[in-house]
Amino acid sequence: MFTFIDTLLIGLTSGAVYSLMAIALVLVWRSTRVVNFAQAGQALLSTYIGYECMGRFHSFWIALALAMILGAGVSALIEMLFMRTLFKRNTGPIAGVAPIIATLGLLGIIRGGIGIFMGGKETIIRPPLSNVGFTISGHTFALSPFKLVILSAVLIMMILLSLIFTKTNIGLALRASAYAPEIARLAGVKVDAIRTLGWAIAGAAGAAAGMLQTPNGTGALSPDSLEFSLLLVFGFIAAVIGGLESLVGAVIGGLLLGLVLAIVLMYVNATLLFMTAFVLLIVVLLVRPQGIMGKKAGRRA
Amino acid sequence: MHKLIHSNIGRLLFFGALGCLLFLAGNRVDELRVYQGATLAMFVVAISSIILLTGYSGQVSLGHGALLAIGGYSAVLARNYWSLPIWLCFAVAVLATAAAGSVLGTAAARLSGPYLAGTTLALAVGLPSIANQFSFLGGEQGLLFDVGAPPASLGADFSPYKWYFWIASSAALIALWWLQNILRSRYGRTWRAVRGNEVAAELAGIHVGKAKTLAFTLSAGLAGLAGALLAMTIGTVSPSAFPLTLSFSLLTGAVLSGVTTLPGVMIGAVTLVATPEIANAISHRLGDSGAVTSNLPGLLVSALLILVVMLVPNGPVEQLRSIRTRRSVSTSR
Amino acid sequence: MTLIVSELCVDHGAIRAVDHVSLRIEQGQLAAVIGANGAGKTTLLRALSGLTPARSGSATWKGHDLLHSKPEKLVRFGVSHVSEGKSVIPELSVEENLNLGALWRRNAKESEQTRNKIFETFPRLEERAGQLADTLSGGERQMLAIGRALMAKPELLLLDEPSLGLAPLVIAQIFQSIRDLTTQMGLTVVLVEQNALGALEIADVGIVLNLGRIAATDRAQSLIENPQVRAAYLGY
Numbered sequence: 001m002f003t004f005i006d007t008l009l010i011g012l013t014s015g016a017v018y019s020l021m022a023i024a025l026v027l028v029w030r031s032t033r034v035v036n037f038a039q040a041g042q043a044l045l046s047t048y049i050g051y052e053c054m055g056r057f058h059s060f061w062i063a064l065a066l067a068m069i070l071g072a073g074v075s076a077l078i079e080m081l082f083m084r085t086l087f088k089r090n091t092g093p094i095a096g097v098a099p100i101i102a103t104l105g106l107l108g109i110i111r112g113g114i115g116i117f118m119g120g121k122e123t124i125i126r127p128p129l130s131n132v133g134f135t136i137s138g139h140t141f142a143l144s145p146f147k148l149v150i151l152s153a154v155l156i157m158m159i160l161l162s163l164i165f166t167k168t169n170i171g172l173a174l175r176a177s178a179y180a181p182e183i184a185r186l187a188g189v190k191v192d193a194i195r196t197l198g199w200a201i202a203g204a205a206g207a208a209a210g211m212l213q214t215p216n217g218t219g220a221l222s223p224d225s226l227e228f229s230l231l232l233v234f235g236f237i238a239a240v241i242g243g244l245e246s247l248v249g250a251v252i253g254g255l256l257l258g259l260v261l262a263i264v265l266m267y268v269n270a271t272l273l274f275m276t277a278f279v280l281l282i283v284v285l286l287v288r289p290q291g292i293m294g295k296k297a298g299r300r301a
Numbered sequence: 302m303h304k305l306i307h308s309n310i311g312r313l314l315f316f317g318a319l320g321c322l323l324f325l326a327g328n329r330v331d332e333l334r335v336y337q338g339a340t341l342a343m344f345v346v347a348i349s350s351i352i353l354l355t356g357y358s359g360q361v362s363l364g365h366g367a368l369l370a371i372g373g374y375s376a377v378l379a380r381n382y383w384s385l386p387i388w389l390c391f392a393v394a395v396l397a398t399a400a401a402g403s404v405l406g407t408a409a410a411r412l413s414g415p416y417l418a419g420t421t422l423a424l425a426v427g428l429p430s431i432a433n434q435f436s437f438l439g440g441e442q443g444l445l446f447d448v449g450a451p452p453a454s455l456g457a458d459f460s461p462y463k464w465y466f467w468i469a470s471s472a473a474l475i476a477l478w479w480l481q482n483i484l485r486s487r488y489g490r491t492w493r494a495v496r497g498n499e500v501a502a503e504l505a506g507i508h509v510g511k512a513k514t515l516a517f518t519l520s521a522g523l524a525g526l527a528g529a530l531l532a533m534t535i536g537t538v539s540p541s542a543f544p545l546t547l548s549f550s551l552l553t554g555a556v557l558s559g560v561t562t563l564p565g566v567m568i569g570a571v572t573l574v575a576t577p578e579i580a581n582a583i584s585h586r587l588g589d590s591g592a593v594t595s596n597l598p599g600l601l602v603s604a605l606l607i608l609v610v611m612l613v614p615n616g617p618v619e620q621l622r623s624i625r626t627r628r629s630v631s632t633s634r
Numbered sequence: 635m636t637l638i639v640s641e642l643c644v645d646h647g648a649i650r651a652v653d654h655v656s657l658r659i660e661q662g663q664l665a666a667v668i669g670a671n672g673a674g675k676t677t678l679l680r681a682l683s684g685l686t687p688a689r690s691g692s693a694t695w696k697g698h699d700l701l702h703s704k705p706e707k708l709v710r711f712g713v714s715h716v717s718e719g720k721s722v723i724p725e726l727s728v729e730e731n732l733n734l735g736a737l738w739r740r741n742a743k744e745s746e747q748t749r750n751k752i753f754e755t756f757p758r759l760e761e762r763a764g765q766l767a768d769t770l771s772g773g774e775r776q777m778l779a780i781g782r783a784l785m786a787k788p789e790l791l792l793l794d795e796p797s798l799g800l801a802p803l804v805i806a807q808i809f810q811s812i813r814d815l816t817t818q819m820g821l822t823v824v825l826v827e828q829n830a831l832g833a834l835e836i837a838d839v840g841i842v843l844n845l846g847r848i849a850a851t852d853r854a855q856s857l858i859e860n861p862q863v864r865a866a867y868l869g870y
Contacts, residue, residue: 029415034415035415035418035419037363037418037419037422082607082611085611086610086611097355097361097414097418098610098614100361100363100414100415100418101361101363101552101556101606101610102606102607102610102611104363104422104549104552104603104606105549105553105603105604105606105607105610106603106607107603108546108549108599108600108602108603108604108606109600109603109604109607111596111599111603112596112597112599112600112601112603113596113600115592115595115596115599115600116592116593116596116597116600117592118592119591119592119595119596169733169737169740172726172730172733172734172737173734173737175725175726175730176723176726176730176734179723179724179725179726180721180723182685182717183717183721183722183723184723184734185685185704185705185706186683186685186705186706186709186714186715186716186717186721186783187709187734187735187737187782187783187785187786188706188709188710188735188737188738188786189706189734189737189738190706190738191706223596229426229545232422232426233422233423233426233427236419236422236423237419237423240416240419244415269434271430271431271433271434272434273430274423274426274427274428274430275427275428275430275431277423277427278420278423278424278427281419281420281423282408282420285408285411285412285416285420286408286411
């Protein structure tokens, strides 16, 4: 019984990190209709930035904040330097997938670059709070103060972003630019700037995912680490389960994926993790292509 | 000459002549070049597989490495467990991967753009890890692949690398010849129609789902052949032989080739073979640190991918062709 | 405060869609641009609002160069464009669609006043303020599209085929509101229309485009009475 509860708790926290990654993907998708496969690379870069900041300021929280701010900056820069040019030119046989391919190239550049400059060094980020579980009547549960922080960070982020999207003018501009860029421009919305903003927020969310994921695992940071492949693939799968359009969907998708994977990990086998996630992805795409939160319309990009 | 290439027999003759040329070339260069020639032929097959899928039927695959892995493992299993003759092992690889491709393709035909891209990417990340799950796949160390010694009739000084080169380049020539033919057939036209405008193709009576699944299946068959060739050249199959960077490299090769132009395929393949060499030279100058040596090839390939997508999105061949057309139009005015 | 277009050329690939067009529309006038399919009406309008780049020529309004500015900037100069085919965003509510038009002004109070005025003109929009634009009828969408443009308090309104796909009765209503709005708000309007007679009846001046060139320009009433225009464009 305790094992089962622990499995659920572990699933929820790792799921929460996938949710953050999925939120980042959804934000970029909503603002520019691109699935940003470089997101995991950006998260990696931001986490390295956070690591450097920790060495300088000796505070995880300051490092987290700086990683998110600089992660947003990097993301905005990528949008301005690469995506804008690719969107302006929309002819040719691969025009539709050119931005996706470009994000993949960026992922490779970021990973390779970090590998060259930071690859040899040992980089460890320790959790700022205890990651040892609470003990209740003799049993130490898999819920630690740090895991509690992760869970609440994701919830706060989701609520905050949902409010921004539905209640503020910036949110209205973000949605209008995503749905109908030309009409938004005619209405006076500076669509280019708004898109950059969407990428920036996504960059911050991805940075948070990286900064929280690393100390929650082994704490070791490396460009080839499995953790970031996990973020890349599981973030995407979580976003698709949630329908790719909805922030709430991304969070639910992430938590669901985390739970399923934790159960597989505990009761079946660790090597089946990726395949389980893949099968889940295929099933969702074939059975409910609009995602659990998506509307009925078909998935034509 | 032009007319000859465009007729069926002409194409057969053309590829036959190309084969003889390769045979003569193979006898004249050193072992390393011969080995690179075999790798080149493998990349030609793998890239033309992506060209068939993306360039002609309009579907994206970011995870072709996974299909190569299926091909490589099936060839090795056929060799090790059933001791089949080597050419049959390649046939098994093609058929097994095509079968897997038809299953995937059925799902893929219902997905568009980003969904298919993400799904194939997830497969490329996840599939190789299956090898750790089942003991007969050899786990992390993988399985050895021995294609056997070259036939004695070829002479005593006929090296194994030359034998690899022979097998790989004949496979590549056959694959290219077959692909040329199918692209000029009814199926080729169907795929182009689907890529151009799905709705219009559907209205013209084309079964879009079937056409896409067929393209995926055939493309997977080619990828399986490439996977078996790759396993042959490196002598083993293991999860680390099919990393994510392999998928990226193949994509880069395809984009460089100009995804819609089969003739450009050599550009992509040569680039992919040359990249590690260039990376080696650079990292040697930088002092051979482990971090540089292991990361530079991937970095170069990715940088190339971005540059091509940004600067010559249709590939250099197509770019040149359109410049030439523009010139001839303006001079004829 | 006059819209002055001179020698404007716009290319559509290899085709010249607008060919040396020169025209002058005085402030407060409603100008109807009519012509057959492919005459270059929509391209002309898109060039004026900065959506399609022009090849050569010039277009100025209130001293602003219209051809070399982005549409989002022109809105700030008082130029609003309602593009072809009910330019509303179906995923947003009616109220959000309207608010979108005044976002750049960053003045909530003024926006609300403008919105209330628009609700007076189009009471149907007020009834449906909370609904998604997706649920509106064709005529209501067109009202919403015009309303959204008015939220920017424009002085020059570019309307592209507001009658497209609407029932005759609804067309008459929309045309009447366009006429009323022009007079009440002192707007300068360029109305591109396939429905030539309806457009000319409410317009002050008419411009006939044929294959990218101006075929005729006159007072709207004179065009209606012109036998050649009648035969070619009015169908009687």
